Amino acid sequence: MISQEKIDQLMDSLREMKAAKEQEIEEMRVKWLGKKGEITRLFEEFRTVSPELKKEYGQKLNALKVAAQARIDEMREELSQIVDATKPRMDLTMPGDIMELGSRHPISITREEIISIFRKFGYSVAEGPEIEDDWHVFSALNFPPEHPARDMQDTFFVSPGGENPILLRTHTSSVQVRTMEHSELPIRVICPGRVFRNEAISARAHCIFHQVEGLYIDKNVSFADLKQAILLFAREMFGPDTQIRMRPSYFPFTEPSAEVDVSCNICHGKGCNICKGTGWLEILGCGMVDPNVLRASGIDPEVYSGFAFGMGIERIAMLKWQVKDLRHYFENDLRFLREFETVV
Numbered sequence: 001m002i003s004q005e006k007i008d009q010l011m012d013s014l015r016e017m018k019a020a021k022e023q024e025i026e027e028m029r030v031k032w033l034g035k036k037g038e039i040t041r042l043f044e045e046f047r048t049v050s051p052e053l054k055k056e057y058g059q060k061l062n063a064l065k066v067a068a069q070a071r072i073d074e075m076r077e078e079l080s081q082i083v084d085a086t087k088p089r090m091d092l093t094m095p096g097d098i099m100e101l102g103s104r105h106p107i108s109i110t111r112e113e114i115i116s117i118f119r120k121f122g123y124s125v126a127e128g129p130e131i132e133d134d135w136h137v138f139s140a141l142n143f144p145p146e147h148p149a150r151d152m153q154d155t156f157f158v159s160p161g162g163e164n165p166i167l168l169r170t171h172t173s174s175v176q177v178r179t180m181e182h183s184e185l186p187i188r189v190i191c192p193g194r195v196f197r198n199e200a201i202s203a204r205a206h207c208i209f210h211q212v213e214g215l216y217i218d219k220n221v222s223f224a225d226l227k228q229a230i231l232l233f234a235r236e237m238f239g240p241d242t243q244i245r246m247r248p249s250y251f252p253f254t255e256p257s258a259e260v261d262v263s264c265n266i267c268h269g270k271g272c273n274i275c276k277g278t279g280w281l282e283i284l285g286c287g288m289v290d291p292n293v294l295r296a297s298g299i300d301p302e303v304y305s306g307f308a309f310g311m312g313i314e315r316i317a318m319l320k321w322q323v324k325d326l327r328h329y330f331e332n333d334l335r336f337l338r339e340f341e342t343v344v
């Protein structure tokens, strides 16, 4: 018969319940809450309880049922936490997994080397946006309106229309323009960064590559200063015996302009298949900043003059390590990247 003692007694034995296996828990659930279980039976007896005691016992029975279910859930939870001793444990004497260390990418190595050389000459690093406007990439650099670089076939446009179209920069000269617009004179900066050109991908060309461009503006800067800066750079980069030669060239933003070759570091000028028998390797373009460019950025060309130069990091790295195909730099083939593990 239902009684207070009976309910108390059941509560106590609920609390003492223990199980070592899932099966035991299930047996207990049946014993308590199953169709013929202890608590189910009490609910049947409850029908015969006198009306004045119904409320009191009703509440107590419900509390007992909730407590039974909670204890069963709790036991299941406890059991799931216990490690099964029959399963194999971790063997702490096993050697650990080797954590592979990555190494720097040849483009990063080369960029850092170029930057550190120019730092020694007193240049600081300037950076700018990859998504640029026409003004900073072309107009301020004296590109005439009909220049082919402004064509869709050469430049990736983000929004081609309007007075000042938005595009992906085709060179980091745009950063030099920004520097001229915002800095005090004299200026001595190098601008490393990623550039984009609408070119078919091949062993010698890619639509994304990296440049380091440089700019020096002060009073009385001459072509002789440019030549000396490039010579010192080439000797730091390719070795102390390196020779340079300059060939006349054309860029809208420099006048006069030149292309610079270094003596081939493989055959030392004798002629080999790397330098195609000429003994020389082209490394960069340069020149004296055109007065129109200075004027466009608010610098008086009657007072100031300057030089600029620009080089492709991929090309410098190719010459330094005889990489034959530009695509290697972008494919992340570990066999290629591991070649540079020991270069610091």
Ligand code: PHE
Residues within 6 Å of the ligand: 170, 171, 172, 173, 213, 214, 251, 254, 285, 286, 287, 308, 309, 310, 311
């Ligand atoms: N901006 C040129 C290029 O991308 C390189 C350059 C820079 C040439 C400065 C001359 C002077 O090809």
